Amino acid sequence: MPARGDHDARRRDVSAAVWRVLADRGFGGLTLRAVAAAMDASTGLLTHYFPSKKALVAYALDVADERTANRPLRDAPAPGLPALRAALLDVLPLTPDAVDMNRVWVGSWDGSLADPQLRDRQRVRYAKWRDRLRPHVEAAVRLGELPGTDPDGLVATAAAFTHGLVVHALFDPDAYPPNRQIELLDAFLTSLSH
Amino acid sequence: MPARGDHDARRRDVSAAVWRVLADRGFGGLTLRAVAAAMDASTGLLTHYFPSKKALVAYALDVADERTANRPLRDAPAPGLPALRAALLDVLPLTPDAVDMNRVWVGSWDGSLADPQLRDRQRVRYAKWRDRLRPHVEAAVRLGELPGTDPDGLVATAAAFTHGLVVHALFDPDAYPPNRQIELLDAFLTSLSH
The missing domain is CATH 1.10.10.60 (Homeodomain-like)
Known part of the structure:
Protein backbone atom coordinates (compact mmCIF):
# COMPACT_ATOMS: atom_id res chain seq x y z
CA MET A 1 0.00 0.00 0.00
CA ALA A 69 -10.92 27.95 -8.18
CA ASN A 70 -7.18 28.15 -7.41
CA ARG A 71 -6.05 30.47 -10.19
CA PRO A 72 -4.56 33.82 -9.19
CA LEU A 73 -7.13 36.62 -9.23
CA ARG A 74 -6.67 40.35 -9.44
CA ASP A 75 -6.59 42.31 -6.19
CA ALA A 76 -9.97 43.75 -5.28
CA PRO A 77 -10.12 47.27 -6.72
CA ALA A 78 -12.69 49.89 -5.81
CA PRO A 79 -16.24 48.49 -5.52
CA GLY A 80 -18.69 48.91 -8.38
CA LEU A 81 -17.59 49.14 -12.00
CA PRO A 82 -13.84 48.67 -11.28
CA ALA A 83 -14.58 45.45 -9.38
CA LEU A 84 -16.85 44.22 -12.18
CA ARG A 85 -14.11 45.02 -14.69
CA ALA A 86 -11.53 43.09 -12.63
CA ALA A 87 -13.83 40.07 -12.33
CA LEU A 88 -14.33 39.98 -16.13
CA LEU A 89 -10.61 40.49 -16.80
CA ASP A 90 -10.00 37.47 -14.56
CA VAL A 91 -11.95 35.38 -17.09
CA LEU A 92 -10.55 36.65 -20.41
CA PRO A 93 -7.72 34.73 -22.14
CA LEU A 94 -5.08 37.41 -21.52
CA THR A 95 -2.24 35.06 -20.50
CA PRO A 96 -1.13 31.62 -21.74
CA ASP A 97 -2.55 30.02 -18.57
CA ALA A 98 -5.87 31.79 -19.07
CA VAL A 99 -5.89 30.68 -22.72
CA ASP A 100 -5.48 27.05 -21.59
CA MET A 101 -8.17 27.49 -18.95
CA ASN A 102 -10.68 28.90 -21.43
CA ARG A 103 -9.79 26.42 -24.13
CA VAL A 104 -10.57 23.61 -21.67
CA TRP A 105 -13.91 25.06 -20.61
CA VAL A 106 -15.02 25.86 -24.16
CA GLY A 107 -13.97 22.33 -25.10
CA SER A 108 -16.08 20.90 -22.29
CA TRP A 109 -19.31 22.34 -23.68
CA ASP A 110 -19.86 19.69 -26.35
CA GLY A 111 -19.84 16.81 -23.87
CA SER A 112 -21.71 18.79 -21.23
CA LEU A 113 -24.56 19.60 -23.60
CA ALA A 114 -24.85 15.90 -24.46
CA ASP A 115 -25.25 14.65 -20.88
CA PRO A 116 -28.10 15.86 -18.64
CA GLN A 117 -26.01 15.65 -15.45
CA LEU A 118 -22.98 17.43 -16.91
CA ARG A 119 -25.25 20.00 -18.51
CA ASP A 120 -26.80 20.78 -15.17
CA ARG A 121 -23.39 20.95 -13.52
CA GLN A 122 -22.35 23.56 -16.11
CA ARG A 123 -25.64 25.45 -15.80
CA VAL A 124 -25.07 25.75 -12.04
CA ARG A 125 -21.43 26.82 -12.57
CA TYR A 126 -22.49 29.72 -14.78
CA ALA A 127 -25.40 30.69 -12.55
CA LYS A 128 -22.93 30.84 -9.63
CA TRP A 129 -20.55 32.94 -11.70
CA ARG A 130 -23.34 35.40 -12.41
CA ASP A 131 -24.16 35.36 -8.67
CA ARG A 132 -20.58 36.45 -7.99
CA LEU A 133 -20.82 39.25 -10.57
CA ARG A 134 -24.16 40.54 -9.24
CA PRO A 135 -22.83 42.34 -6.10
CA HIS A 136 -20.44 44.32 -8.33
CA VAL A 137 -23.29 45.36 -10.59
CA GLU A 138 -25.47 46.22 -7.60
CA ALA A 139 -22.68 48.31 -6.08
CA ALA A 140 -22.21 50.07 -9.43
CA VAL A 141 -25.95 50.82 -9.52
CA ARG A 142 -25.80 52.24 -5.98
CA LEU A 143 -22.80 54.37 -6.97
CA GLY A 144 -24.65 55.66 -10.01
CA GLU A 145 -22.15 54.00 -12.39
CA LEU A 146 -24.75 51.73 -13.98
CA PRO A 147 -28.49 52.21 -14.59
CA GLY A 148 -30.71 50.37 -12.11
CA THR A 149 -33.56 49.25 -14.35
CA ASP A 150 -32.48 45.58 -14.75
CA PRO A 151 -29.40 44.59 -12.70
CA ASP A 152 -29.90 40.89 -13.53
CA GLY A 153 -29.98 41.80 -17.20
CA LEU A 154 -26.72 43.73 -16.86
CA VAL A 155 -25.14 40.71 -15.16
CA ALA A 156 -26.36 38.38 -17.89
CA THR A 157 -25.18 40.80 -20.59
CA ALA A 158 -21.72 41.22 -19.08
CA ALA A 159 -21.38 37.44 -18.68
CA ALA A 160 -22.52 36.81 -22.26
CA PHE A 161 -20.20 39.45 -23.72
CA THR A 162 -17.25 38.04 -21.80
CA HIS A 163 -17.80 34.40 -22.75
CA GLY A 164 -18.38 35.33 -26.39
CA LEU A 165 -15.18 37.35 -26.42
CA VAL A 166 -13.39 34.32 -24.95
CA VAL A 167 -14.57 32.17 -27.85
CA HIS A 168 -13.62 34.68 -30.53
CA ALA A 169 -10.22 35.32 -28.95
CA LEU A 170 -9.47 31.58 -28.78
CA PHE A 171 -10.20 31.16 -32.49
CA ASP A 172 -8.56 34.39 -33.61
CA PRO A 173 -5.77 35.43 -31.24
CA ASP A 174 -4.28 37.72 -33.91
CA ALA A 175 -7.49 39.76 -34.15
CA TYR A 176 -7.99 39.68 -30.36
CA PRO A 177 -4.62 40.21 -28.65
CA PRO A 178 -4.84 40.98 -24.91
CA ASN A 179 -4.78 44.77 -25.36
CA ARG A 180 -7.66 44.58 -27.87
CA GLN A 181 -9.69 42.37 -25.52
CA ILE A 182 -9.20 44.90 -22.74
CA GLU A 183 -10.08 47.78 -25.06
CA LEU A 184 -13.30 46.02 -26.10
CA LEU A 185 -14.18 45.26 -22.47
CA ASP A 186 -13.64 48.87 -21.43
CA ALA A 187 -15.71 50.23 -24.30
CA PHE A 188 -18.44 47.69 -23.48
CA LEU A 189 -18.50 48.72 -19.80
CA THR A 190 -18.58 52.38 -20.79
CA SER A 191 -21.56 51.74 -23.06
CA LEU A 192 -23.42 49.96 -20.22
CA SER A 193 -22.88 52.92 -17.93
CA HIS A 194 -24.86 55.37 -20.08
CA MET B 1 -24.22 1.95 -60.58
CA ALA B 69 -26.46 28.96 -45.17
CA ASN B 70 -29.91 27.67 -46.10
CA ARG B 71 -31.81 28.48 -42.91
CA PRO B 72 -34.70 30.94 -43.17
CA LEU B 73 -33.65 34.50 -42.31
CA ARG B 74 -35.72 37.47 -41.23
CA ASP B 75 -36.85 39.89 -43.91
CA ALA B 76 -34.51 42.86 -44.28
CA PRO B 77 -35.86 45.62 -42.03
CA ALA B 78 -34.78 49.28 -42.15
CA PRO B 79 -31.01 49.71 -42.57
CA GLY B 80 -28.82 50.47 -39.56
CA LEU B 81 -29.72 49.32 -36.06
CA PRO B 82 -32.91 47.42 -37.06
CA ALA B 83 -30.91 45.42 -39.64
CA LEU B 84 -28.18 44.69 -37.09
CA ARG B 85 -30.84 43.57 -34.62
CA ALA B 86 -32.41 41.25 -37.22
CA ALA B 87 -29.02 39.74 -38.09
CA LEU B 88 -28.32 38.99 -34.42
CA LEU B 89 -31.83 37.61 -33.86
CA ASP B 90 -31.15 35.26 -36.78
CA VAL B 91 -28.34 33.72 -34.70
CA LEU B 92 -29.96 33.40 -31.26
CA PRO B 93 -31.53 30.06 -30.20
CA LEU B 94 -35.12 31.35 -30.32
CA THR B 95 -36.67 28.29 -32.03
CA PRO B 96 -36.06 24.53 -31.72
CA ASP B 97 -34.25 24.55 -35.09
CA ALA B 98 -32.05 27.44 -33.99
CA VAL B 99 -31.33 25.62 -30.71
CA ASP B 100 -30.14 22.58 -32.71
CA MET B 101 -28.07 24.77 -35.01
CA ASN B 102 -26.35 26.52 -32.11
CA ARG B 103 -25.88 23.34 -30.14
CA VAL B 104 -24.06 21.85 -33.15
CA TRP B 105 -21.78 24.85 -33.64
CA VAL B 106 -20.94 25.19 -29.95
CA GLY B 107 -20.25 21.46 -29.95
CA SER B 108 -17.89 21.82 -32.88
CA TRP B 109 -15.56 24.18 -31.00
CA ASP B 110 -13.74 21.49 -29.01
CA GLY B 111 -12.60 19.59 -32.09
CA SER B 112 -11.98 22.76 -34.09
CA LEU B 113 -9.67 24.17 -31.43
CA ALA B 114 -7.68 20.91 -31.47
CA ASP B 115 -6.99 20.85 -35.23
CA PRO B 116 -5.11 23.71 -36.95
CA GLN B 117 -7.08 23.36 -40.21
CA LEU B 118 -10.48 23.20 -38.53
CA ARG B 119 -9.52 26.02 -36.23
CA ASP B 120 -8.66 28.19 -39.21
CA ARG B 121 -11.89 27.22 -40.94
CA GLN B 122 -13.82 28.37 -37.87
CA ARG B 123 -11.74 31.55 -37.54
CA VAL B 124 -12.60 32.45 -41.15
CA ARG B 125 -16.30 31.63 -40.58
CA TYR B 126 -16.53 34.07 -37.69
CA ALA B 127 -14.48 36.74 -39.47
CA LYS B 128 -16.92 36.47 -42.39
CA TRP B 129 -19.86 36.72 -40.03
CA ARG B 130 -18.43 39.93 -38.60
CA ASP B 131 -17.89 41.15 -42.18
CA ARG B 132 -21.62 40.65 -42.79
CA LEU B 133 -22.51 42.56 -39.60
CA ARG B 134 -20.18 45.47 -40.39
CA PRO B 135 -22.34 47.19 -43.08
CA HIS B 136 -25.23 47.29 -40.60
CA VAL B 137 -23.02 48.94 -37.98
CA GLU B 138 -21.63 51.36 -40.55
CA ALA B 139 -25.14 52.28 -41.69
CA ALA B 140 -26.16 52.80 -38.06
CA VAL B 141 -23.15 55.09 -37.58
CA ARG B 142 -24.11 57.09 -40.69
CA LEU B 143 -27.67 57.36 -39.39
CA GLY B 144 -26.41 58.58 -36.01
CA GLU B 145 -27.78 55.47 -34.25
CA LEU B 146 -24.35 54.27 -33.10
CA PRO B 147 -21.19 56.20 -32.19
CA GLY B 148 -18.54 56.18 -34.92
CA THR B 149 -15.36 55.96 -32.86
CA ASP B 150 -14.66 52.24 -33.38
CA PRO B 151 -17.09 50.49 -35.76
CA ASP B 152 -14.94 47.31 -35.82
CA GLY B 153 -15.07 47.28 -32.05
CA LEU B 154 -18.87 47.55 -32.10
CA VAL B 155 -19.04 44.66 -34.56
CA ALA B 156 -16.74 42.54 -32.38
CA THR B 157 -18.73 43.46 -29.27
CA ALA B 158 -22.09 42.63 -30.83
CA ALA B 159 -20.73 39.32 -32.14
CA ALA B 160 -19.23 38.42 -28.74
CA PHE B 161 -22.40 39.32 -26.83
CA THR B 162 -24.53 37.25 -29.20
CA HIS B 163 -22.36 34.13 -29.12
CA GLY B 164 -22.02 34.33 -25.33
CA LEU B 165 -25.79 34.63 -25.01
CA VAL B 166 -26.13 31.57 -27.26
CA VAL B 167 -23.96 29.54 -24.89
CA HIS B 168 -25.77 30.64 -21.74
CA ALA B 169 -29.18 30.06 -23.32
CA LEU B 170 -28.18 26.54 -24.41
CA PHE B 171 -27.14 25.61 -20.88
CA ASP B 172 -29.97 27.42 -19.12
CA PRO B 173 -33.05 27.63 -21.33
CA ASP B 174 -35.25 28.31 -18.28
CA ALA B 175 -33.29 31.44 -17.38
CA TYR B 176 -33.04 32.49 -21.04
CA PRO B 177 -36.38 31.84 -22.75
CA PRO B 178 -36.74 33.50 -26.18
CA ASN B 179 -38.44 36.65 -24.85
CA ARG B 180 -35.66 37.16 -22.30
CA GLN B 181 -32.98 36.71 -24.99
CA ILE B 182 -34.71 39.35 -27.12
CA GLU B 183 -35.08 41.68 -24.14
CA LEU B 184 -31.36 41.35 -23.35
CA LEU B 185 -30.42 41.95 -27.01
CA ASP B 186 -32.60 45.07 -27.20
CA ALA B 187 -31.17 46.49 -23.96
CA PHE B 188 -27.65 45.71 -25.20
CA LEU B 189 -28.26 47.50 -28.53
CA THR B 190 -29.77 50.46 -26.70
CA SER B 191 -26.69 50.70 -24.49
CA LEU B 192 -24.39 50.66 -27.54
CA SER B 193 -26.34 53.52 -29.09
CA HIS B 194 -25.51 56.01 -26.34
Whole structure:
Protein backbone atom coordinates (compact mmCIF):
# COMPACT_ATOMS: atom_id res chain seq x y z
CA MET A 1 0.00 0.00 0.00
CA PRO A 2 1.59 3.29 -1.03
CA ALA A 3 2.13 5.99 1.58
CA ARG A 4 -0.30 8.89 1.60
CA GLY A 5 2.41 11.21 0.23
CA ASP A 6 2.94 8.92 -2.78
CA HIS A 7 -0.78 8.88 -3.41
CA ASP A 8 -1.04 12.67 -3.38
CA ALA A 9 2.02 13.04 -5.62
CA ARG A 10 0.55 10.56 -8.07
CA ARG A 11 -2.76 12.39 -8.05
CA ARG A 12 -0.95 15.63 -8.86
CA ASP A 13 0.86 13.91 -11.75
CA VAL A 14 -2.38 12.54 -13.14
CA SER A 15 -4.09 15.93 -12.82
CA ALA A 16 -1.23 17.72 -14.57
CA ALA A 17 -1.26 15.16 -17.40
CA VAL A 18 -5.04 15.39 -17.82
CA TRP A 19 -4.77 19.17 -17.94
CA ARG A 20 -1.99 19.06 -20.55
CA VAL A 21 -4.05 16.74 -22.76
CA LEU A 22 -7.19 18.91 -22.39
CA ALA A 23 -5.34 22.13 -23.20
CA ASP A 24 -3.66 20.59 -26.26
CA ARG A 25 -6.36 18.33 -27.68
CA GLY A 26 -9.57 19.09 -25.86
CA PHE A 27 -12.12 16.62 -24.57
CA GLY A 28 -12.21 14.94 -27.98
CA GLY A 29 -8.54 14.01 -27.50
CA LEU A 30 -8.91 12.95 -23.87
CA THR A 31 -8.11 9.23 -23.77
CA LEU A 32 -6.37 7.00 -21.24
CA ARG A 33 -3.63 6.48 -23.79
CA ALA A 34 -3.04 10.24 -24.23
CA VAL A 35 -2.99 10.85 -20.46
CA ALA A 36 -0.62 7.92 -19.95
CA ALA A 37 1.73 9.25 -22.64
CA ALA A 38 1.65 12.74 -21.11
CA MET A 39 2.82 11.33 -17.76
CA ASP A 40 5.10 8.67 -19.15
CA ALA A 41 3.10 5.93 -17.48
CA SER A 42 1.32 2.79 -18.64
CA THR A 43 -2.30 2.80 -19.74
CA GLY A 44 -2.77 -0.10 -17.29
CA LEU A 45 -1.94 2.10 -14.34
CA LEU A 46 -4.58 4.61 -15.44
CA THR A 47 -7.37 2.07 -15.90
CA HIS A 48 -6.98 1.57 -12.15
CA TYR A 49 -7.95 5.21 -11.64
CA PHE A 50 -10.47 5.50 -14.44
CA PRO A 51 -12.61 2.42 -15.06
CA SER A 52 -14.54 4.22 -17.82
CA LYS A 53 -14.36 7.13 -20.22
CA LYS A 54 -17.13 8.77 -18.18
CA ALA A 55 -14.97 8.55 -15.04
CA LEU A 56 -12.08 10.17 -16.90
CA VAL A 57 -14.27 13.02 -18.15
CA ALA A 58 -15.74 13.58 -14.67
CA TYR A 59 -12.22 13.71 -13.24
CA ALA A 60 -11.14 16.13 -15.98
CA LEU A 61 -14.02 18.46 -15.05
CA ASP A 62 -12.97 18.23 -11.38
CA VAL A 63 -9.43 19.20 -12.38
CA ALA A 64 -10.78 22.13 -14.39
CA ASP A 65 -12.94 23.26 -11.44
CA GLU A 66 -9.98 22.97 -9.08
CA ARG A 67 -7.64 24.93 -11.36
CA THR A 68 -10.31 27.57 -11.91
CA ALA A 69 -10.92 27.95 -8.18
CA ASN A 70 -7.18 28.15 -7.41
CA ARG A 71 -6.05 30.47 -10.19
CA PRO A 72 -4.56 33.82 -9.19
CA LEU A 73 -7.13 36.62 -9.23
CA ARG A 74 -6.67 40.35 -9.44
CA ASP A 75 -6.59 42.31 -6.19
CA ALA A 76 -9.97 43.75 -5.28
CA PRO A 77 -10.12 47.27 -6.72
CA ALA A 78 -12.69 49.89 -5.81
CA PRO A 79 -16.24 48.49 -5.52
CA GLY A 80 -18.69 48.91 -8.38
CA LEU A 81 -17.59 49.14 -12.00
CA PRO A 82 -13.84 48.67 -11.28
CA ALA A 83 -14.58 45.45 -9.38
CA LEU A 84 -16.85 44.22 -12.18
CA ARG A 85 -14.11 45.02 -14.69
CA ALA A 86 -11.53 43.09 -12.63
CA ALA A 87 -13.83 40.07 -12.33
CA LEU A 88 -14.33 39.98 -16.13
CA LEU A 89 -10.61 40.49 -16.80
CA ASP A 90 -10.00 37.47 -14.56
CA VAL A 91 -11.95 35.38 -17.09
CA LEU A 92 -10.55 36.65 -20.41
CA PRO A 93 -7.72 34.73 -22.14
CA LEU A 94 -5.08 37.41 -21.52
CA THR A 95 -2.24 35.06 -20.50
CA PRO A 96 -1.13 31.62 -21.74
CA ASP A 97 -2.55 30.02 -18.57
CA ALA A 98 -5.87 31.79 -19.07
CA VAL A 99 -5.89 30.68 -22.72
CA ASP A 100 -5.48 27.05 -21.59
CA MET A 101 -8.17 27.49 -18.95
CA ASN A 102 -10.68 28.90 -21.43
CA ARG A 103 -9.79 26.42 -24.13
CA VAL A 104 -10.57 23.61 -21.67
CA TRP A 105 -13.91 25.06 -20.61
CA VAL A 106 -15.02 25.86 -24.16
CA GLY A 107 -13.97 22.33 -25.10
CA SER A 108 -16.08 20.90 -22.29
CA TRP A 109 -19.31 22.34 -23.68
CA ASP A 110 -19.86 19.69 -26.35
CA GLY A 111 -19.84 16.81 -23.87
CA SER A 112 -21.71 18.79 -21.23
CA LEU A 113 -24.56 19.60 -23.60
CA ALA A 114 -24.85 15.90 -24.46
CA ASP A 115 -25.25 14.65 -20.88
CA PRO A 116 -28.10 15.86 -18.64
CA GLN A 117 -26.01 15.65 -15.45
CA LEU A 118 -22.98 17.43 -16.91
CA ARG A 119 -25.25 20.00 -18.51
CA ASP A 120 -26.80 20.78 -15.17
CA ARG A 121 -23.39 20.95 -13.52
CA GLN A 122 -22.35 23.56 -16.11
CA ARG A 123 -25.64 25.45 -15.80
CA VAL A 124 -25.07 25.75 -12.04
CA ARG A 125 -21.43 26.82 -12.57
CA TYR A 126 -22.49 29.72 -14.78
CA ALA A 127 -25.40 30.69 -12.55
CA LYS A 128 -22.93 30.84 -9.63
CA TRP A 129 -20.55 32.94 -11.70
CA ARG A 130 -23.34 35.40 -12.41
CA ASP A 131 -24.16 35.36 -8.67
CA ARG A 132 -20.58 36.45 -7.99
CA LEU A 133 -20.82 39.25 -10.57
CA ARG A 134 -24.16 40.54 -9.24
CA PRO A 135 -22.83 42.34 -6.10
CA HIS A 136 -20.44 44.32 -8.33
CA VAL A 137 -23.29 45.36 -10.59
CA GLU A 138 -25.47 46.22 -7.60
CA ALA A 139 -22.68 48.31 -6.08
CA ALA A 140 -22.21 50.07 -9.43
CA VAL A 141 -25.95 50.82 -9.52
CA ARG A 142 -25.80 52.24 -5.98
CA LEU A 143 -22.80 54.37 -6.97
CA GLY A 144 -24.65 55.66 -10.01
CA GLU A 145 -22.15 54.00 -12.39
CA LEU A 146 -24.75 51.73 -13.98
CA PRO A 147 -28.49 52.21 -14.59
CA GLY A 148 -30.71 50.37 -12.11
CA THR A 149 -33.56 49.25 -14.35
CA ASP A 150 -32.48 45.58 -14.75
CA PRO A 151 -29.40 44.59 -12.70
CA ASP A 152 -29.90 40.89 -13.53
CA GLY A 153 -29.98 41.80 -17.20
CA LEU A 154 -26.72 43.73 -16.86
CA VAL A 155 -25.14 40.71 -15.16
CA ALA A 156 -26.36 38.38 -17.89
CA THR A 157 -25.18 40.80 -20.59
CA ALA A 158 -21.72 41.22 -19.08
CA ALA A 159 -21.38 37.44 -18.68
CA ALA A 160 -22.52 36.81 -22.26
CA PHE A 161 -20.20 39.45 -23.72
CA THR A 162 -17.25 38.04 -21.80
CA HIS A 163 -17.80 34.40 -22.75
CA GLY A 164 -18.38 35.33 -26.39
CA LEU A 165 -15.18 37.35 -26.42
CA VAL A 166 -13.39 34.32 -24.95
CA VAL A 167 -14.57 32.17 -27.85
CA HIS A 168 -13.62 34.68 -30.53
CA ALA A 169 -10.22 35.32 -28.95
CA LEU A 170 -9.47 31.58 -28.78
CA PHE A 171 -10.20 31.16 -32.49
CA ASP A 172 -8.56 34.39 -33.61
CA PRO A 173 -5.77 35.43 -31.24
CA ASP A 174 -4.28 37.72 -33.91
CA ALA A 175 -7.49 39.76 -34.15
CA TYR A 176 -7.99 39.68 -30.36
CA PRO A 177 -4.62 40.21 -28.65
CA PRO A 178 -4.84 40.98 -24.91
CA ASN A 179 -4.78 44.77 -25.36
CA ARG A 180 -7.66 44.58 -27.87
CA GLN A 181 -9.69 42.37 -25.52
CA ILE A 182 -9.20 44.90 -22.74
CA GLU A 183 -10.08 47.78 -25.06
CA LEU A 184 -13.30 46.02 -26.10
CA LEU A 185 -14.18 45.26 -22.47
CA ASP A 186 -13.64 48.87 -21.43
CA ALA A 187 -15.71 50.23 -24.30
CA PHE A 188 -18.44 47.69 -23.48
CA LEU A 189 -18.50 48.72 -19.80
CA THR A 190 -18.58 52.38 -20.79
CA SER A 191 -21.56 51.74 -23.06
CA LEU A 192 -23.42 49.96 -20.22
CA SER A 193 -22.88 52.92 -17.93
CA HIS A 194 -24.86 55.37 -20.08
CA MET B 1 -24.22 1.95 -60.58
CA PRO B 2 -27.03 3.86 -58.82
CA ALA B 3 -28.83 6.59 -60.70
CA ARG B 4 -27.93 10.17 -59.83
CA GLY B 5 -31.28 10.66 -58.10
CA ASP B 6 -30.59 7.70 -55.79
CA HIS B 7 -27.22 9.15 -54.95
CA ASP B 8 -28.66 12.54 -54.05
CA ALA B 9 -31.44 10.96 -52.00
CA ARG B 10 -28.89 8.87 -50.10
CA ARG B 11 -26.74 11.92 -49.48
CA ARG B 12 -29.77 13.74 -48.04
CA ASP B 13 -30.48 10.75 -45.78
CA VAL B 14 -26.89 10.70 -44.55
CA SER B 15 -26.89 14.46 -43.94
CA ALA B 16 -30.15 14.30 -42.00
CA ALA B 17 -28.83 11.43 -39.87
CA VAL B 18 -25.53 13.22 -39.17
CA TRP B 19 -27.47 16.33 -38.17
CA ARG B 20 -29.75 14.37 -35.83
CA VAL B 21 -26.75 12.77 -34.12
CA LEU B 22 -24.94 16.12 -33.78
CA ALA B 23 -27.97 17.88 -32.34
CA ASP B 24 -28.63 15.07 -29.85
CA ARG B 25 -25.13 13.98 -28.83
CA GLY B 26 -22.69 16.52 -30.24
CA PHE B 27 -19.38 15.83 -31.92
CA GLY B 28 -18.35 13.62 -29.00
CA GLY B 29 -21.23 11.30 -29.91
CA LEU B 30 -20.66 11.40 -33.67
CA THR B 31 -19.73 7.85 -34.68
CA LEU B 32 -20.43 5.76 -37.77
CA ARG B 33 -22.49 3.48 -35.58
CA ALA B 34 -24.66 6.36 -34.30
CA VAL B 35 -25.20 7.75 -37.81
CA ALA B 36 -26.02 4.28 -39.13
CA ALA B 37 -28.55 3.75 -36.34
CA ALA B 38 -30.13 7.16 -37.00
CA MET B 39 -30.74 6.22 -40.65
CA ASP B 40 -31.52 2.57 -40.07
CA ALA B 41 -28.59 1.50 -42.25
CA SER B 42 -25.54 -0.68 -41.76
CA THR B 43 -22.25 0.69 -40.47
CA GLY B 44 -20.66 -1.01 -43.49
CA LEU B 45 -22.57 1.21 -45.89
CA LEU B 46 -21.26 4.29 -44.07
CA THR B 47 -17.62 3.23 -44.07
CA HIS B 48 -17.96 3.48 -47.84
CA TYR B 49 -18.75 7.20 -47.42
CA PHE B 50 -16.45 7.92 -44.50
CA PRO B 51 -13.14 6.06 -44.50
CA SER B 52 -12.06 7.82 -41.28
CA LYS B 53 -13.39 9.68 -38.26
CA LYS B 54 -11.77 12.82 -39.67
CA ALA B 55 -13.76 12.41 -42.90
CA LEU B 56 -16.98 12.06 -40.90
CA VAL B 57 -16.22 15.21 -38.87
CA ALA B 58 -15.35 17.19 -42.02
CA TYR B 59 -18.63 16.07 -43.59
CA ALA B 60 -20.52 17.02 -40.43
CA LEU B 61 -19.05 20.54 -40.59
CA ASP B 62 -20.10 20.74 -44.26
CA VAL B 63 -23.63 19.76 -43.29
CA ALA B 64 -23.62 22.42 -40.56
CA ASP B 65 -22.36 25.05 -43.02
CA GLU B 66 -25.01 24.06 -45.55
CA ARG B 67 -27.84 24.14 -43.00
CA THR B 68 -26.63 27.48 -41.67
CA ALA B 69 -26.46 28.96 -45.17
CA ASN B 70 -29.91 27.67 -46.10
CA ARG B 71 -31.81 28.48 -42.91
CA PRO B 72 -34.70 30.94 -43.17
CA LEU B 73 -33.65 34.50 -42.31
CA ARG B 74 -35.72 37.47 -41.23
CA ASP B 75 -36.85 39.89 -43.91
CA ALA B 76 -34.51 42.86 -44.28
CA PRO B 77 -35.86 45.62 -42.03
CA ALA B 78 -34.78 49.28 -42.15
CA PRO B 79 -31.01 49.71 -42.57
CA GLY B 80 -28.82 50.47 -39.56
CA LEU B 81 -29.72 49.32 -36.06
CA PRO B 82 -32.91 47.42 -37.06
CA ALA B 83 -30.91 45.42 -39.64
CA LEU B 84 -28.18 44.69 -37.09
CA ARG B 85 -30.84 43.57 -34.62
CA ALA B 86 -32.41 41.25 -37.22
CA ALA B 87 -29.02 39.74 -38.09
CA LEU B 88 -28.32 38.99 -34.42
CA LEU B 89 -31.83 37.61 -33.86
CA ASP B 90 -31.15 35.26 -36.78
CA VAL B 91 -28.34 33.72 -34.70
CA LEU B 92 -29.96 33.40 -31.26
CA PRO B 93 -31.53 30.06 -30.20
CA LEU B 94 -35.12 31.35 -30.32
CA THR B 95 -36.67 28.29 -32.03
CA PRO B 96 -36.06 24.53 -31.72
CA ASP B 97 -34.25 24.55 -35.09
CA ALA B 98 -32.05 27.44 -33.99
CA VAL B 99 -31.33 25.62 -30.71
CA ASP B 100 -30.14 22.58 -32.71
CA MET B 101 -28.07 24.77 -35.01
CA ASN B 102 -26.35 26.52 -32.11
CA ARG B 103 -25.88 23.34 -30.14
CA VAL B 104 -24.06 21.85 -33.15
CA TRP B 105 -21.78 24.85 -33.64
CA VAL B 106 -20.94 25.19 -29.95
CA GLY B 107 -20.25 21.46 -29.95
CA SER B 108 -17.89 21.82 -32.88
CA TRP B 109 -15.56 24.18 -31.00
CA ASP B 110 -13.74 21.49 -29.01
CA GLY B 111 -12.60 19.59 -32.09
CA SER B 112 -11.98 22.76 -34.09
CA LEU B 113 -9.67 24.17 -31.43
CA ALA B 114 -7.68 20.91 -31.47
CA ASP B 115 -6.99 20.85 -35.23
CA PRO B 116 -5.11 23.71 -36.95
CA GLN B 117 -7.08 23.36 -40.21
CA LEU B 118 -10.48 23.20 -38.53
CA ARG B 119 -9.52 26.02 -36.23
CA ASP B 120 -8.66 28.19 -39.21
CA ARG B 121 -11.89 27.22 -40.94
CA GLN B 122 -13.82 28.37 -37.87
CA ARG B 123 -11.74 31.55 -37.54
CA VAL B 124 -12.60 32.45 -41.15
CA ARG B 125 -16.30 31.63 -40.58
CA TYR B 126 -16.53 34.07 -37.69
CA ALA B 127 -14.48 36.74 -39.47
CA LYS B 128 -16.92 36.47 -42.39
CA TRP B 129 -19.86 36.72 -40.03
CA ARG B 130 -18.43 39.93 -38.60
CA ASP B 131 -17.89 41.15 -42.18
CA ARG B 132 -21.62 40.65 -42.79
CA LEU B 133 -22.51 42.56 -39.60
CA ARG B 134 -20.18 45.47 -40.39
CA PRO B 135 -22.34 47.19 -43.08
CA HIS B 136 -25.23 47.29 -40.60
CA VAL B 137 -23.02 48.94 -37.98
CA GLU B 138 -21.63 51.36 -40.55
CA ALA B 139 -25.14 52.28 -41.69
CA ALA B 140 -26.16 52.80 -38.06
CA VAL B 141 -23.15 55.09 -37.58
CA ARG B 142 -24.11 57.09 -40.69
CA LEU B 143 -27.67 57.36 -39.39
CA GLY B 144 -26.41 58.58 -36.01
CA GLU B 145 -27.78 55.47 -34.25
CA LEU B 146 -24.35 54.27 -33.10
CA PRO B 147 -21.19 56.20 -32.19
CA GLY B 148 -18.54 56.18 -34.92
CA THR B 149 -15.36 55.96 -32.86
CA ASP B 150 -14.66 52.24 -33.38
CA PRO B 151 -17.09 50.49 -35.76
CA ASP B 152 -14.94 47.31 -35.82
CA GLY B 153 -15.07 47.28 -32.05
CA LEU B 154 -18.87 47.55 -32.10
CA VAL B 155 -19.04 44.66 -34.56
CA ALA B 156 -16.74 42.54 -32.38
CA THR B 157 -18.73 43.46 -29.27
CA ALA B 158 -22.09 42.63 -30.83
CA ALA B 159 -20.73 39.32 -32.14
CA ALA B 160 -19.23 38.42 -28.74
CA PHE B 161 -22.40 39.32 -26.83
CA THR B 162 -24.53 37.25 -29.20
CA HIS B 163 -22.36 34.13 -29.12
CA GLY B 164 -22.02 34.33 -25.33
CA LEU B 165 -25.79 34.63 -25.01
CA VAL B 166 -26.13 31.57 -27.26
CA VAL B 167 -23.96 29.54 -24.89
CA HIS B 168 -25.77 30.64 -21.74
CA ALA B 169 -29.18 30.06 -23.32
CA LEU B 170 -28.18 26.54 -24.41
CA PHE B 171 -27.14 25.61 -20.88
CA ASP B 172 -29.97 27.42 -19.12
CA PRO B 173 -33.05 27.63 -21.33
CA ASP B 174 -35.25 28.31 -18.28
CA ALA B 175 -33.29 31.44 -17.38
CA TYR B 176 -33.04 32.49 -21.04
CA PRO B 177 -36.38 31.84 -22.75
CA PRO B 178 -36.74 33.50 -26.18
CA ASN B 179 -38.44 36.65 -24.85
CA ARG B 180 -35.66 37.16 -22.30
CA GLN B 181 -32.98 36.71 -24.99
CA ILE B 182 -34.71 39.35 -27.12
CA GLU B 183 -35.08 41.68 -24.14
CA LEU B 184 -31.36 41.35 -23.35
CA LEU B 185 -30.42 41.95 -27.01
CA ASP B 186 -32.60 45.07 -27.20
CA ALA B 187 -31.17 46.49 -23.96
CA PHE B 188 -27.65 45.71 -25.20
CA LEU B 189 -28.26 47.50 -28.53
CA THR B 190 -29.77 50.46 -26.70
CA SER B 191 -26.69 50.70 -24.49
CA LEU B 192 -24.39 50.66 -27.54
CA SER B 193 -26.34 53.52 -29.09
CA HIS B 194 -25.51 56.01 -26.34
